[in-house]
Amino acid sequence: MEDDMNIGVTVRPLQCCCYLLSSFCLAGMAQTWWLHSRLVRGLAIPLDGGATFRGKRWFGDNKTWRGLLLMPVAVGLSFLIVAYAPIVAGFSPQSPWPIPGFLLFFLGAWAGLAYMLAELPNSFLKRQLGIEAGERPNSRLEQRLCLFADQADSVIGALLAIVLFAPVPWSAWAVILTIGPLLHWAFNLVLKWTGLKKRAS
Numbered sequence: 001m002e003d004d005m006n007i008g009v010t011v012r013p014l015q016c017c018c019y020l021l022s023s024f025c026l027a028g029m030a031q032t033w034w035l036h037s038r039l040v041r042g043l044a045i046p047l048d049g050g051a052t053f054r055g056k057r058w059f060g061d062n063k064t065w066r067g068l069l070l071m072p073v074a075v076g077l078s079f080l081i082v083a084y085a086p087i088v089a090g091f092s093p094q095s096p097w098p099i100p101g102f103l104l105f106f107l108g109a110w111a112g113l114a115y116m117l118a119e120l121p122n123s124f125l126k127r128q129l130g131i132e133a134g135e136r137p138n139s140r141l142e143q144r145l146c147l148f149a150d151q152a153d154s155v156i157g158a159l160l161a162i163v164l165f166a167p168v169p170w171s172a173w174a175v176i177l178t179i180g181p182l183l184h185w186a187f188n189l190v191l192k193w194t195g196l197k198k199r200a201s
Contacts (some may be wrong), residue, residue, distance in 0.1 A: 003104035013169040014189055016096040020168075021080045024158070025183065027074035027112060034070045043069065047120075059123045060132065067115050073159075075112030097166045107165060108186045110160040118157020122149045 034040060043066035048058035083095035083104055095104055155177060162168055168176075 007087045011096045011167050011169055013171040013173075013175070015094065016168055016172040019094055019096050020083055020158075020162075020172075021177060021179060021183065023075060023078040023108065024115070024180070026078040027071065030074040030078070031067065031070055033199075035067060040070075054128065055125075056130070057127045060127055061118055063120065063123055069114075071116045072109040072112040073096065075115065076107075076109035077198050079108030079111075099166070107162065110165070111161050114161030115154045116160040118153045118160075122153045148181070152177065155180040158179070 013075055042063065044057065045065045046057075046061050046108055047063045047065060047068060048060070079095070084101070086094050095103070097107075100106070159168060159173060159176065
């Protein structure tokens with residue numbers, strides 16, 4: 001049985017894992033620079049526009065247009081960079097899918113959009129539970145559940161978006177869903193240590 005979600009297409013799991021993790025790490029670094037650049041302060045507009053549901057904010061002030069606008073472009077470009085940068089050193093492209101560059105960009109942009117949108121249900125739920133943006137819940141169980149959701153929601157969203165158009169082996173899913181949230185958490189921890197983020201969440 002093929003280790004693949006689409007019959008007739010063979011994708012190497014290790015290559016797929018390395019490609020996706022590298023692309024999103026690169027896009028994450030670009031997003032960090034973007035969010036702290038003075039050039040885009042005017043885009044720090046909350047996605048919910050201050051709207052409330054049952055007297056509480058939909059998403060809060062931390063979910064803004066500047067993040068949503070950048071990530072699709074950043075991931076799209078990262079998909080291209082990680083795929084074609086090896087050519088400079090004389091190696092073949094590293095994309096796990098044999099598709100043209102422009103389609104690879106749009107696949108990355110689609111995944112980047114899903115990455116950001118997948119965070120919104122978690123933010124909405126926390127606002128409705130009275131957990132403000134950047135705050136932790138009181139109980140340890142709630143803290144652990146929120147920690148998992150904060151790191152895994154976007155990874156799951158991106159993977160689901162990708163498999164609509166390109167196969168991702170089941171074994172790659174397992175590795176990415178294990179390593180991806182850990183990398184996300186470690187990246188947030190570095191941002192906290194450098195003062196670029198209030199907490200590692």
